[in-house]
Amino acid sequence: MTYDVACPVCGRINRSLYLEETEGWMECECCGNSSQDRNFRKRAKIPVFRKDQKKRTGMYLAVET
Numbered sequence: 001m002t003y004d005v006a007c008p009v010c011g012r013i014n015r016s017l018y019l020e021e022t023e024g025w026m027e028c029e030c031c032g033n034s035s036q037d038r039n040f041r042k043r044a045k046i047p048v049f050r051k052d053q054k055k056r057t058g059m060y061l062a063v064e065t
């Protein structure tokens with residue numbers, strides 16, 4: 001599973017990111033700023049989210065590969 005994430009700094013869409021491996025962190029291909037997706041940050045605090053996985057996945061522009 002990869003994710004498309006809009007950079008919070010410049011708005012550029014960064015595609016096909018493996019956010020699960022980086023705990024939501026990504027480096028923008030356009031401006032180079034690092035940011036953490038807030039949905040992953042939330043999950044790290046409350047790991048009990050697992051049963052809501054379907055709903056949570058819908059919050060991303062998820063791309064099956």
Ligand SMILES: [Zn+2]
Pocket residue numbers: 007008009010011012028029030031032033
């Ligand atoms: Zn950016």
